Amino acid sequence: MSRTRFSGRRIAIASSAVAAALAAPAAIVALVTPAGAAVAPVNGGTYTLASGSSGKCVVVTGAGTDNGARLAQVQCDSTAADQQFRAVSQNGAYGLVNVNSGKCVDVPNFSTTPGEQLWQWTCGTSTNQTWTLSPSTVADRYLIRSNHNNLCASNKDGSTAGNNPIIQEPCSDTARMQWRFNPTGSTPTTPPTTTPPSSGTPTVASDGSGTYRTVQEAIDAVPANNTTRRVITIKPGTYRQVVRVSSNKPHITLQGLGSSPSNTTIVYNNSAHTSGTSGSASMFVDGANFVAENLTISNDYDENTYETGDQAVALHLNADRAVLRNVRLLGDQDTFLVNDRTRAYVVSSYVEGTTDFIFGGGTIVFNASTIHEKRSTGGTITAASTDAAKTYGFLFYRSTITGAGSNNTNLGRPWRQGAQVLYRESTLSNTIKNAQPWTNMGDATWQNARFLEYRNTGSGAAVNSNRPQLSDSQAATYTPQRYLAGTDGWNPM
Template sequence: MVNSAVASTISAALVGAALATAPPAVAATTLTVAADGSAQYRTVQAAVNAAPANSSTRTLITIKAGTYREVVRVPADKTAITLQGLGSTPAQTVIVFNNSASTHGTFNSASVFVDGRDFAATNLTISNDYAEKPGSEGNQAVALHLNADRAVFRNVRLLGDQDTFLVNENTRAYMADSYVEGTVDFIFGGGTMVFERTTVHEKRTTGGPITAASTPAARKYGLLFYRCTVTGATTDTTQLGRPWRPAGQVLFRESTLTATIRTSQPWIDMSENSWKKARFAEYRDTGPGAGTNANRPQLPDSQAADHTPQKYLAGSDGWNPR
């Protein structure tokens, strides 16, 4: 028999675990999706279409475990929407399609497009399973095109090859306890985003750059990887990033870098854009892929307080989704 003190501790732990994956606010409307016809809608897009427009209260869309092969668009007027997978893991609820840049252009190749502000996703996978040609680049196929302010992702997986995740310039977003994989520039764009306790995986055996930031020069914050883990298929092959635009801003802070990182040269040039002129840095990273040399700029201690998740996300409204 469990005594009352232990029971109280267990209860608190369970409540904490539930809150970690819960939608960010109480839903005023709940819509249900199941491909087998056992819910209100058979497709995720049908549920998004049915959500109230320009809502200031949250719409929760629950998605029964299964594979949903469709392109999903959350337009700008569909605000405060949460997509929540109902499987026991995010791998059990998958939104997937296979468009590519070769037929749609990079920006239009995504499986999921999000423009509506205050979007959230939890406990699901978003994937583009277009097959990259082995050993080549130029096969962009986006899984998630995010162009929304104040988006939150918890316990999600983003899967693809080149250009998996586009963080576009209207984006301010937070991702925690999640997983992102790809091959080349698979986290890219000009938006502001914090990744926390998230695994970032380079899956190509020849390695490649993780990020391709195009942060506008006038914008202070771009991509922050905070207490994340970087893994890869092979050793000494993966770069932290390259600048898609000259002033790209990326910081890997207090993260675990495994032996997949090319320690001698973790940042590289992109076209005419020099990594040395971009705003790239590391801060107190650990692991066999961490280190310091002339090619690995470190954030000074004096600037650390100005490069926290809260600073990146606050904006003018003080937003703090953590």
């Protein structure tokens, strides 16, 4: 989709094994689990926590939503929101967020006293809300250790009684401190990995140690209209080039081989000033079933270079059934174009920019990802142009919205009247304008757009007349699965 309406001017919007695990530093323990043990909870997953001694589940007493509501155990009900806890990656370990209240499992007043009953409190990232999950010697069970005091969550005395307190006590691999993380129906499963063996020749390496020196050469070598997954592995380094995955190159995976996405970067610096907005991308993807993993896609054009033509796209995505996993998208204005043909799932990723930096008419779900407004004077995160006939546009699901400024960033504005954007069960930092986070674009007004929120938390979250909210019954039709299903039932989660 052309975006020339703004290209001519500057936008101003502004056992021994367990003993070793428990002795580990505050980090997610490398979960080499005992034979038959369940996989670790995933970032963004929602679970009931069942006691190994009673089989009952952790609950916030009285379904309380206030700070200080205590934790106890009751008969498990996987559909009860006050028994559901979302795992959120933080400080190298996890926070545990109660779905009903939006508050986090917390050590009261930073206590170090064994026997203290745990409670919930407004979520932060301090050590008394950070928990390391260590595999038990018993299959499918984990110990939940506080990163603040190294004490473990425990079903007091191993009781089977309902409403028995959940306390902290010195860790040991006993039944009362063993917990099963049972996924609820809304829990995303880890997408299939395509990680190659650590040895062998990478597909792409700029130093000549790979099969090809550039990413584009490797893509060009894939047969047109191929029907099988082609994994192109990319050696760590910076690849300054424009990359194109055309519509006749489906089923391509681009995978960085570094220890983090920052190790492998595809970057260029075209802009709307020279190439038009939609033509400025560092990477264009039209091929269906595209996957990107563990890499960075960047446009390093400086928006202060010229007075006009500041738009500079990192990724122009116009592909059906695309998945971005552990990817960074970096830019200034208009970082990520989600064009009309797009249906995409973005998980455990990071997107940053200044103005309208996620925009377009496609359908996309961001799950357990971080969205960052990097301009200290604020800006607008989304400029959706969802066609009015299309039910679903942009969904930010259990993600984190951050920024360099305070109370000066908009959640979005409608590039086309009828644009659809939902922030659901996400953490909004104080960068978001609290009183009125939506704004207009030209003749398109935010009130006539389909801008929604649901059960968000954080200092940037609020409920008022300028912040339309989904009801619980409506929320059932605005799940990630509904956004992505289309007519073929696609479910990358």
